[in-house]
Amino acid sequence: MKKACMGKILNVDLTRGEIKEEIIPDEVYQKHLSGMGLGAYILYNRVPAGADPLGPDNILGFCSGMLTGTGSFFSGRWTLVGKSPLTGGWGDANCGGTFSPAIKRCGYDAIFFTGISAKPVYLCIKNDKAQLLDASKIWGKDAVETEDLLRNTHGKKSAVAVIGPSGEKLSLISGVCNDKGRIAARSGLGAVMGSKKLKAVVLDGVQRIAVHDLGAIKKLSQKCAKWVTFPVPLPPGGIFAFVGSFMRITSVLFPQDGMLYRTILKKWGTVGMNQLSSEMGDAPLKNWGGSNVDFPIKKSKKINPDLFTDAEIVKYHCYACPLGCGGICTLKGEYSHTHKPEYESVLALSGLCMNEDLDSVFYLNELLNRAGMDTISAGGTAAFAIECYEKGILTIKDTDGLDLKWGNTEAIVALIKKMIAREGIGDLLADGTKVAAKKIGKGSEHYAIHAGGQEPAMHDGRNDPGFNLHYCAEPAPGRHTIGAYLYYEMFQLWKTVKGLPSPSPLYTKNSKYLANEEQAEWAVACSKFMSFANAAGMCLFGLFIGSKRVPTFAWLNAATGWNKTPEEYMEIGERIQTIKQAFNFKHGIDPKTFKINERALGRPPQTEGANKGRSVDIETMMSAYWKRFGWDEQTGKPTNETIKRLGIS
Numbered sequence: 350m351k352k353a354c355m356g357k358i359l360n361v362d363l364t365r366g367e368i369k370e371e372i373i374p375d376e377v378y379q380k381h382l383s384g385m386g387l388g389a390y391i392l393y394n395r396v397p398a399g400a401d402p403l404g405p406d407n408i409l410g411f412c413s414g415m416l417t418g419t420g421s422f423f424s425g426r427w428t429l430v431g432k433s434p435l436t437g438g439w440g441d442a443n444c445g446g447t448f449s450p451a452i453k454r455c456g457y458d459a460i461f462f463t464g465i466s467a468k469p470v471y472l473c474i475k476n477d478k479a480q481l482l483d484a485s486k487i488w489g490k491d492a493v494e495t496e497d498l499l500r501n502t503h504g505k506k507s508a509v510a511v512i513g514p515s516g517e518k519l520s521l522i523s524g525v526c527n528d529k530g531r532i533a534a535r536s537g538l539g540a541v542m543g544s545k546k547l548k549a550v551v552l553d554g555v556q557r558i559a560v561h562d563l564g565a566i567k568k569l570s571q572k573c574a575k576w577v578t579f580p581v582p583l584p585p586g587g588i589f590a591f592v593g594s595f596m597r598i599t600s601v602l603f604p605q606d607g608m609l610y611r612t613i614l615k616k617w618g619t620v621g622m623n624q625l626s627s628e629m630g631d632a633p634l635k636n637w638g639g640s641n642v643d644f645p646i647k648k649s650k651k652i653n654p655d656l657f658t659d660a661e662i663v664k665y666h667c668y669a670c671p672l673g674c675g676g677i678c679t680l681k682g683e684y685s686h687t688h689k690p691e692y693e694s695v696l697a698l699s700g701l702c703m704n705e706d707l708d709s710v711f712y713l714n715e716l717l718n719r720a721g722m723d724t725i726s727a728g729g730t731a732a733f734a735i736e737c738y739e740k741g742i743l744t745i746k747d748t749d750g751l752d753l754k755w756g757n758t759e760a761i762v763a764l765i766k767k768m769i770a771r772e773g774i775g776d777l778l779a780d781g782t783k784v785a786a787k788k789i790g791k792g793s794e795h796y797a798i799h800a801g802g803q804e805p806a807m808h809d810g811r812n813d814p815g816f817n818l819h820y821c822a823e824p825a826p827g828r829h830t831i832g833a834y835l836y837y838e839m840f841q842l843w844k845t846v847k848g849l850p851s852p853s854p855l856y857t858k859n860s861k862y863l864a865n866e867e868q869a870e871w872a873v874a875c876s877k878f879m880s881f882a883n884a885a886g887m888c889l890f891g892l893f894i895g896s897k898r899v900p901t902f903a904w905l906n907a908a909t910g911w912n913k914t915p916e917e918y919m920e921i922g923e924r925i926q927t928i929k930q931a932f933n934f935k936h937g938i939d940p941k942t943f944k945i946n947e948r949a950l951g952r953p954p955q956t957e958g959a960n961k962g963r964s965v966d967i968e969t970m971m972s973a974y975w976k977r978f979g980w981d982e983q984t985g986k987p988t989n990e991t992i993k994r995l996g997i998s
C-alpha cells in the first residue's frame with residue numbers, strides 16, 4: 350500500500366464521456382509529490398503546445414496535497430491547475446475547506462478533466478463509483494445554491510466544488526468554489542471549467558489514507574500545536590493603524606517573526622491586517638495611484654478589524670488546521686450570512702475603489718463568492734473603470750448611466766453586478782483589466798494594473814519589492830501567495846535548510862530597494878519552498894509561523910517513510926517551479942511580458958504617502974532571479990543544463 354498518497358489519478362474525458370483510472374509510478378511522487386507538483390507534471394506532458402485554454406485540449410486538474418489526510422497540520426489545501434485563459438500560460442489556484450481530503454477518500458490524488466461535454470454535467474464519485482450526471486437543472490445557479498442542491502441529492506457528507514454563473518459565462522476572472530463560496534479564485538480557471546460544461550465535482554468516499562509512522566506524525570503535530578495555540582492577549586484592532594503609521598515613518602526594520610501574524614490571524618483572520626497595511630504602504634489604494642494620504646485613519650477605521658469580529662457569529666477551521674482563521678458573519682439584506690471577507694477582498698472592494706461603506710464590502714463579498722468571481726480581480730477591474738471614468742476615457746454613456754466616481758458605493762455595487770451578469774459595461778470588464786483596456790483603447794492601458802493579464806493582490810511592491818518580483822517572475826504572475834521579503838523572514842528557512850542566509854537583525858528600509866544577489870536568493874528560496882508546499886497541500890498562513898515550528902519536511906518523511914533532507918525537498922520545489930516555467934515556454938509565453946504596470950513599479954515615483962519617492966528596478970531583479978534558478982538571465986528560459994540536472998523530460 351502506498352504511504353501518504355493514493356498512487357493513482359482519475360482521468361475524465363468529457364467529450365467522450367469516458368472515465369479511467371491511471372496508476373502513477375512511485376518515481377513521479379518522489380520527484381514531484383502530489384498537489385501542484387503532480388498537476389505540473391501531468392499538464393506539462395499532456396497539454397499540447399498552443400492549446401486553447403478554453404478548448405478541449407486544455408486539462409483542468411483538482412489535486413490534493415501529499416500531506417492531506419495524514420494527520421499533519423495545515424495540510425488541507427487543494428490545488429486547481431490548468432492552462433490559464435487569463436495569462437495564456439501556467440495557471441493554478443488553491444483553496445482550503447474540506448475538498449482536499451475528499452479527493453483522497455475517493456481513492457485518488459487528483460482528478461483531471463479533458464475535452465468538452467456536449468451538455469452541462471457534473472462528476473459524482475460515491476461508493477467507489479464515478480459517473481457523469483446531467484447538470485442541466487443546476488446550470489445557471491450560484492455556487493451556494495448548487496452546493497446545497499447537490500448535497501441534498503448525494504448526501505450531506507459530500508464535498509462539492511462548483512462554478513457559479515461567472516465560470517459558466519466564461520469570465521476570465523472566475524474561479525472554482527467549495528464549502529459554500531470559498532474560492533480557488535486565481536488564474537481564471539473557473540472559465541476553463543465552464544468551457545468544459547462541467548458544473549461541479551461531488552465527492553463522497555471512505556478510503557483510508559495510509560501513513561508510514563502515525564506516532565511520529567502525532568508527536569510532531571503536538572509540538573507544533575504549542576506554537577499555534579498558546580494564547581496571546583491583543584489590544585483592540587484599531588491599534589494596528591498606529592503600528593502601521595510607525596512602520597511608515599521608521600527608517601530601520603528588523604526581520605518579522607510570523608508569530609505576530611499568527612496571533613493576529615487567530616483573533617481576526619486576515620482582516621487583522623486592514624489598517625496596518627493601509628497605513629504602512631502595503632495596501633494599494635485608489636487603483637494604485639493613491640496612498641495613505643487619500644485613505645487616512647479616519648477612512649480606514651471603517652474597515653477596522655473589530656468590525657469584522659463584531660459581525661462574526663462562528664469561527665471555523667479548514668480541515669486539519671489548529672489555527673482557524675475563518676468565520677461566518679451575519680449580513681443585512683438579500684443574504685443572511687457570508688464567509689468573513691479576507692483582507693484581499695476587503696481592500697480590493699474598499700481602499701482600491703475608495704469605497705468606505707463596509708456593508709457593501711460584506712455584500713459584494715457574498716455576491717462574488719456566489720458568482721464564483723475573483724474578488725481581487727473584480728475590485729481591481731472596478732477601480733480601473735473608475736479611473737477611466739475620471740480621466741474621461743469612459744463616459745456616462747459607456748457606463749450605462751453609472752456615475753462611476755471614486756467611492757460611489759451604489760455605482761460600484763451596480764458595476765460589479767453587471768460584471769457578474771456580463772451585461773453592458775459589465776461584459777466589457779468581466780475578463781479583467783488587460784482585456785478591457787485592449788477593447789477600450791484611448792490610453793486606458795496606463796490604468797490597467799496587471800501582471801501578464803492578472804490583477805495583482807493587495808500588497809504593494811513599492812513597499813516590499815519582493816512582492817513586485819514575484820508578481821512579475823512567477824510562472825503564474827500577479828500572485829501574492831509565493832514570496833516577498835517579508836515572507837522570507839517569516840518562513841525562517843535558514844533554520845532548516847542548509848546554505849540559506851539569515852537576514853541581519855536590523856536593517857535600513859532603503860536596503861530593501863537594492864536589487865542585489867542576496868535578495869534574488871531570498872526570492873528563489875520562497876518560490877522553491879512554496880512550490881514544494883503547494884505540492885504537499887500546506888496552507889501559507891501555517892508556514893508563516895516558521896519552518897522549524899511547522900515541520901513540513903519532517904511530517905513528509907514520517908508520512909511517506911522517505912528519508913529526504915530539507916534540501917532534497919527544496920529541490921522538488923525547484924523542479925516544480927522549473928516545469929511551470931517550461932510549460933510557459935512550451936505555450937509560447939515570453940516571461941518578460943509578465944512585467945507589471947509601470948505605476949506599480951513606482952515609475953514615476955509617488956510624490957506623497959508611504960511609498961513616496963520609491964521605484965523598483967524590476968528588470969535587474971528578474972534577471973538575477975532567473976539566473977539563480979538556473980534559467981537564462983536574459984530570457985528566463987530554463988537552460989538545458991538545469992532541465993537535465995532536475996531530471997525533467
Ligand code: SF4
Pocket residue numbers: 423425445446665666667668670671672673674675888889890891
Ligand atoms: S490558517 Fe486559515 S486558511 Fe489556513 S488552513 Fe487554517 S483556517 Fe484554513
